Amino acid sequence: MSRLQNTLAELKAAGRKALIPYITAGDPDLDTTLQLMHDLVAAGADIIELGVPFSDPMADGPTIQLAYERALLHNVGLRDVLALVERFRSHDNKTPVVLMGYMNPIEYMGYETFVSSSVQAGVDGVLVVDLPPEECETLTAMLHEQNLDTIFLLTPTTSDQRAAEICRHSSGYVYYVSIKGVTGANTLDVTDVKRHVDRLRRATDLPIAVGFGIKTADDAAAVSRVADGVIVGSALVNIIARSGQGDTAVEISSQVSALVSDMRKGMDAA
Amino acid sequence: MTEQRDYYQVPDLRGHFGIHGGRFASETLMNALEELSELYGRMKNDPDFQAEFDRDLAHYVGRPSPLYFAERLSKNWGGAEVWLKREDLNHTGAHKINNTIGQALLAKHVGKRRVIAETGAGQHGVASATVAARLGLDCVVYMGADDVERQKLNVYRMKLLGAEVVPVTSGTRTLKDAMNEAMRDWVTNVDDTYYIIGTVAGPHPYPMLVRDFQAVIGRETRRQMQAQAGALPDALVACVGGGSNAIGLFHEFLNDPTVAIYGVEAGGLGLETGQHAAPLSAGKPGILHGNRTYLMADDNGQILGTHSVSAGLDYPGVGPEHSWLKDEGRAQYVSVTDDEAMAAFRELTRTEGIMPALETAHALAYAKKLAPEMGQGKRLVVNLSGRGDKDVHTVARMDGMDI
Numbered sequence: 001m002s003r004l005q006n007t008l009a010e011l012k013a014a015g016r017k018a019l020i021p022y023i024t025a026g027d028p029d030l031d032t033t034l035q036l037m038h039d040l041v042a043a044g045a046d047i048i049e050l051g052v053p054f055s056d057p058m059a060d061g062p063t064i065q066l067a068y069e070r071a072l073l074h075n076v077g078l079r080d081v082l083a084l085v086e087r088f089r090s091h092d093n094k095t096p097v098v099l100m101g102y103m104n105p106i107e108y109m110g111y112e113t114f115v116s117s118s119v120q121a122g123v124d125g126v127l128v129v130d131l132p133p134e135e136c137e138t139l140t141a142m143l144h145e146q147n148l149d150t151i152f153l154l155t156p157t158t159s160d161q162r163a164a165e166i167c168r169h170s171s172g173y174v175y176y177v178s179i180k181g182v183t184g185a186n187t188l189d190v191t192d193v194k195r196h197v198d199r200l201r202r203a204t205d206l207p208i209a210v211g212f213g214i215k216t217a218d219d220a221a222a223v224s225r226v227a228d229g230v231i232v233g234s235a236l237v238n239i240i241a242r243s244g245q246g247d248t249a250v251e252i253s254s255q256v257s258a259l260v261s262d263m264r265k266g267m268d269a270a
Numbered sequence: 271m272t273e274q275r276d277y278y279q280v281p282d283l284r285g286h287f288g289i290h291g292g293r294f295a296s297e298t299l300m301n302a303l304e305e306l307s308e309l310y311g312r313m314k315n316d317p318d319f320q321a322e323f324d325r326d327l328a329h330y331v332g333r334p335s336p337l338y339f340a341e342r343l344s345k346n347w348g349g350a351e352v353w354l355k356r357e358d359l360n361h362t363g364a365h366k367i368n369n370t371i372g373q374a375l376l377a378k379h380v381g382k383r384r385v386i387a388e389t390g391a392g393q394h395g396v397a398s399a400t401v402a403a404r405l406g407l408d409c410v411v412y413m414g415a416d417d418v419e420r421q422k423l424n425v426y427r428m429k430l431l432g433a434e435v436v437p438v439t440s441g442t443r444t445l446k447d448a449m450n451e452a453m454r455d456w457v458t459n460v461d462d463t464y465y466i467i468g469t470v471a472g473p474h475p476y477p478m479l480v481r482d483f484q485a486v487i488g489r490e491t492r493r494q495m496q497a498q499a500g501a502l503p504d505a506l507v508a509c510v511g512g513g514s515n516a517i518g519l520f521h522e523f524l525n526d527p528t529v530a531i532y533g534v535e536a537g538g539l540g541l542e543t544g545q546h547a548a549p550l551s552a553g554k555p556g557i558l559h560g561n562r563t564y565l566m567a568d569d570n571g572q573i574l575g576t577h578s579v580s581a582g583l584d585y586p587g588v589g590p591e592h593s594w595l596k597d598e599g600r601a602q603y604v605s606v607t608d609d610e611a612m613a614a615f616r617e618l619t620r621t622e623g624i625m626p627a628l629e630t631a632h633a634l635a636y637a638k639k640l641a642p643e644m645g646q647g648k649r650l651v652v653n654l655s656g657r658g659d660k661d662v663h664t665v666a667r668m669d670g671m672d673i
């Protein structure tokens with residue numbers, strides 16, 4: 001069993017839901033990201049999704065676009081992100097890290113180098129936004145061979161037939177996108193989420209995590225009642241963005257920790 | 271005897287042109303893309319749909335566009351006869367309308383009330399706003415903020431036509447960023463919105479269906495060349511931004527081995543400066559905007575900023591079929607610089623009284639080199655993809671004038 005699968009199995013056995021924060025690597029710089037990763041774990045995160053900066057984030061709203069731009073100001077690329085995970089691993093050998101990003105940086109690095117460097121660095125899973133199951137065969141086979149998990153997105157527009165196909169390529173967990181739209185939109189409808197999650201249960205036994213539109217501890221608690229995991233991204237990235245308005249690393253760190261630990265409490269009490 | 275290659279077996283069912291093309295899109299769009307494939311698959315073989323398309327091309331666009339023998343230009347260049355396929359005479363002034371007519375018919379068939387488009391030079395935006403006005407559809411056009419500035423005339427045309435023009439300030443503020451923003455809009459409004467992509471790029475089935483709608487250019491050219499010169503052309507030359515006017519001319523002749531094919535990319539300040547928009551000449555394959563194709567990107571896979579004097583060629587990728595034709599060796603891709611294109615713009619204007627778009631001027635600048643190499647008795651066809659009215663501001667500024 002992979003580290004990611006192990007973590008999810010332990011959570012399930014304990015009757016708890018996974019809290020999965022997303023931050024962008026290199027936003028505002030790599031040292032801050034490393035500190036924030038440890039902060040997230042201390043505040044109750046179970047799994048970390050780490051965004052790999054890309055110049056053309058087609059599926060992201062302004063919040064994460066700007067995070068990518070802040071990281072790209074000092075040219076943070078896939079190699080730097082892998083090195084960051086390696087640094088994280090020297091102090092935390094337990095918390096799974098999932099890379100989330102777009103296909104071109106992986107294409108340009110080459111699949112073989114990407115997979116072997118990911119193993120070397122201690123990456124646990126990979127989620128590529130613009131890699132649907134139709135195109136994923138080669139890369140997922142290489143990742144699975146090295147015991148890395150492949151996480152795919154499911155959306156409100158995904159048909160039952162597609163859901164089955166996507167889940168067939170998925171391992172670790174599946175990511176249900178709660179809205180039609182880009183990251184950062186704010187129209188969470190928990191009743192609708194429940195309906196879709198229940199539908200997806202028929203396609204998979206994998207844990208179903210839900211993301212997009214989860215901003216507050218109440219949102220997290222509500223979603224944790226209907227799904228196996230809660231992913232929070234833009235709300236955290238919005239805090240990190242205040243680095244641009246003069247907030248210090250310490251201030252950002254304590255605000256990020258506060259939101260994550262509120263979410264944790266809300267979810268555990270739900 | 272060498273075996274005759276058949277270039278009409280692409281794309282495959284999943285939109286692949288060799289290693290290129292495909293459908294690298296976010297999951298929210300996959301369903302819409304499948305539906306579009308299915309719809310287009312039906313319409314392609316539906317005589318009523320094709321008749322409606324042909325009717326609109328004839329009576330609304332003004333097709334067939336003339337194939338004009340540029341006698342004085344040919345004499346000046348001293349070599350092959352230069353023939354111009356006059357897409358500039360289409361309604362709205364460029365080849366772009368062929369595609370928007372076709373896609374608007376698709377949108378109408380599925381009852382979408384809102385269309386969106388990306389645009390660089392503004393020609394595709396104008397063509398989209400035009401068909402939207404005609405069909406009474408809401409229209410939103412995304413345009414890089416820098417392009418809004420350099421193509422003011424087209425921005426105002428779109429507004430007059432009732433479209434909303436949204437300047438895009440993210441990234442490099444040009445065509446690729448406009449395309450990102452249009453994709454984001456589509457992801458959000460996929461239920462009621464049809465996305466009219468303006469070139470042979472994007473996820474499958476766009477490169478195929480835009481090609482098919484533009485292929486009328488080559489079909490007419492074959493007929494007209496036969497009627498007017500009693501022969502096939504010896505060479506075809508077209509500028510390549512995303513590649514829609516080029517594939518529109520080339521496609522008809524892919525299986526004619528005697529017809530040489532040249533696509534001309536924007537060499538900007540020169541390939542050696544890095545300041546250009548020539549992915550086929552100087553890039554390598556990667557994935558952007560839903561397909562695998564030659565791209566301009568750095569070692570980290572970040573898409574590079576491009577430079578071209580012409581907004582319509584200022585794009586770091588290219589349609590996947592061109593990438594495949596390059597790999598297959600069926601077409602050759604070359605580049606000319608901003609300066610060469612500007613000189614060709616002036617030369618055609620003065621010699622033939624035809625003012626080309628700056629995009630088109632790239633094709634002319636290369637034809638000027640090719641014609642003497644080919645020599646007397648040969649015929650070359652340049653796709654005159656658009657007219658230059660929209661660029662008069664830019665040229666005047668270069669001349670130190672503010673008009």
Ligand SMILES: Cc1ncc(COP(=O)(O)O)c(C=O)c1O
Nearest residue numbers: 393511512513514515582655656
């Ligand atoms: C007149 C003209 N020619 C060519 C192009 C380039 O596009 P494509 O390569 O898709 O033909 C444009 C794009 O705006 C254009 O306006």
